[in-house]
Amino acid sequence: MAAILKLNYTSVSEFLLVGFSTFPHLQLMFFLLFLLMYLFTLLGNLLIMATIWREPSLHTPMYLFLCALSISEVLYTFAIIPRMLADLLSTDRSISFKACASQMFFSFTPGFTHSFLLTVMGYDRYVAICHLLRYNVLMSPRGCACLVAWSWAGGSVVGLVVTSAIFQLTFCGSNEIHHFVCHVESLLKLACGENISILAVGVGLVCISALLVCCLLILLSYAFIVAAILRIPSAEGRHKAFSTCASHLTVVVVHYGFSSVIYLKPKGPQFLEGDALMGITYTVLTPFLSPVIFSLRNKELKNAMKKAFLSRLFPSNI
Incomplete structure (x- = not known):
């Protein structure tokens, strides 16, 4: 019986990214909106990196981590958004098996690296506030470089584990991915064979555990930071x-x-059309907001940008 079932499987060699095809009248509007957001994201992150590179006063651990964070965001968005924009203007939304696997790896790696770097930045703020006198020792250039390297190594491991686990499966029947990216949950729904539910749980545990550990470490850092700030006598x-x-x-x-949207969203076929719209929050909106937040909320970085770039363009106004 197993042999007969195996013969009836139609092996999938490519996938079809359904994406926003369920909203045909909105695709041009989506294209223009997402293109502008993507260009702004690239410009913002490149501006942050260039400012940190040019200004010696920003050659500190905090800004080294911020530069690494900007690099991870550029790579993450580059793995997803150009393909999404092309599909919005194309009638052929097919993606090969290898291209789909590559997209998953090159989006998961910087995506989880981003989480690890945010954790490292939380530790940096903890040391700066709670152990100021030992800051230069604990956050030495070599130590910071190692933390960045370990963040990328951790992201690469998670990306490799998840991608390898998903693409060792056999895909049969429908090849429609109800998303604009090679989404793990959507691919698991197309897989056939035994132990798929076990593998799905395993992949979910890897992703959730990595994010949860990062989140808990950040919360722990800020618990110590808040306690230290409350002991400061002056407002x-x-x-x-x-x-x-x-x-x-x-x-x-x-x-x-926004990342919690992935795991807390409602399940079931009736929510498939909403997957693409919900996916925008963590693939387009979060990278778009990040450089805005760092540029506007960080006075030192904002002043350095004015000094490095705006003063050259508008010398009379700066």
């Missing part, structure tokens, strides 16, 4: 200490708030 001192964490904390809330 001005407390405000100054908290202001150094405000942009990072805001990005953490946005990142984990």
Whole structure:
């Protein structure tokens, strides 16, 4: 019987990204909106990286981590958004098996690296506020480089584990992915064979565990930070200490708030059409907001941008 079933399987060599095809009259509007957001995301992150590179005063651990965070966001969006934009203007939304696997790996790796870097940045703020006198020792250039390297290594491991687990499966029958990206949950619905539910649970545990550990470590860092800030006698001192964490904390809330959409959204076939719209929150909106938050909430970075770039363009106004 198993042999007969196996013969009846139609092996899938490519997938069809349904994406926003269920909203045909809105695709041009989506294209223009997402293109503008993507260009702004690229420009914002490139501006942050260039400012940190050019300004010696920003050659500190906090801004090294911010530069690494911007790199991860650029790579993450590059793995997803250009393909999504092309599909919005195309009638051929097919993607090959290998291209789908590559997209998953090159989006998961910087995506989880982003979470690890946010955790490292939380630790950096903890050391800066709670162990200021030992900051230069604990956050030495070599130590910071190692933390960034370990973040990328961790992201690569998660990306490799998830991608390998998903694409060892046999896909049969329908090849329609109800998303604009090679989405794990959508691919699991197309898989056939035994132990798929066990593998789905395993993949979910890997992803949730990585995000949960990062989130708990950030919360622990901020618990110590808040305790230290409350011990500062002056209101001005407390405000100054908290202001150094405000942009990072805001990005953490946005990142984990939108990421939770993946795991807390309603299940079931009746919600398939909403998958693409909900996916926009963590693939387009979060990367779009991140450089805005860091640029507007970080006074030192904002002043450095004015000094490095705007003063050259508008010397009389800066």
